[in-house]
Amino acid sequence: MPPNIPKDPLSGHPGHLSPEQQHILSKFRTELEEDSVFVPERHDDATLLRFLRARKFDLAKAKFMITSCEEWRKDFGVDQLIETFQFPEKNEVDKIYPQYYHKTDKDGRPIYVERLGQLDLRKLYTFTTAERLLKRFVLEYEKFLTERLPACSTVVGHRVETSCTILDLQNVGIAQFYQVKDHIAQATRIGQDRYPECMGKFYIINAPWIFSTVWMVIKPWLDEVTVNKISILGYNYKDTLLQQIPAENLPADLGGLCQCPGGCSLSDAGPWNEKNQGVIAQTASDAVVPA
Template structure:
């Protein structure tokens, strides 16, 4: 497995992505397919939110490509490992190793799903095969009646460990989320109380962006290099 992982990292160009990848289209992509980290849950895990019901795929692929989306995903995973859990661990005073994910299916349709199916399959494969240690609690919210059909397509692509972490909720999800996430840390549109100035999806707010952690991270980078 380690050999396969090393081979994949070389073939995908992970080291080059970490050092050189830039995503100037981020704000434009956010309009059509919001995917973002935002604060922490009650256990200190960084919260990752993806809103699958919002995509306008014609507009999305006019400003980026699937290849660049996947490279951005890998860049985010690498940043996650080196920055987010360590910062969260320092902030809450105990080890934090995984994320708390929210996949919002509000307004999702079959056309939404099939428009991004190839990306979802590729992204899921990268997540569970290359970065399985990153995934913790996983909430699917606003699951519509047709989700059972979509889940039938997705589930075979996921391993049993991943499936066991997933909680599927309909529109009555707020109580479950707020049992895990402080209201002030959950975006208002998802039932919380947070309204970041620039918008929660672009704020990247969390311990990893606090000045004291960035100072520690800079000192660690200096020592390493």
């Protein structure tokens, strides 16, 4: 490519395919159909392209990845989970292990917050189980793809395909991390292998001095593309977050202005919620970023 022609930041995304990428996409779909792996209601072009981008448009590797994903969905019972799973212990879990979607960032991405500082695993498992936490995690990923992203895309007027994640490590010690590391490892593998290319921005905040030890454990779980999207921040994270997230969309206890009645972690505020459809990001109209 000539040096005076900038690379398309959305290359490999719908509407931004080179002739070669378009050919690989068509061949990918055909081969999946021939092998009875293709699921029309789920495998639209945007989904197939997520798997192709995750494997740098290597057709064989992308095919192996999506085939493995379909086998996992059957083994895990994802379709049944969507239809039947309930999580009545949500309020109790929230007091110890808050994990929630809340409004959107300046590029229209849904914001996902996870806070480990209050986690007491022994207490947590008095009213839920590791298996149920993982099922809830998968269900939230499904809702992220089928409800949250489409709603965000409609509001901002362009396709939104990824999240803006905040992982809060305030008050997290080594012992606390090792209590939950198996769950985090399972969740990380599911996110990377079964729901690829869904991470847009990832901020680790309040990272304590011992985080270098924790990072040595976490980093091998992640692929190179994921690692490059992660910003590790200490305690002075507020300005960095506010560059990406409108103050009115960021919870007050994370440095923003939002104070949802009943708490942001239980509000499910955002354009995907009928009660909060007016809650949207203040997007920069001249920004062109991979969504």
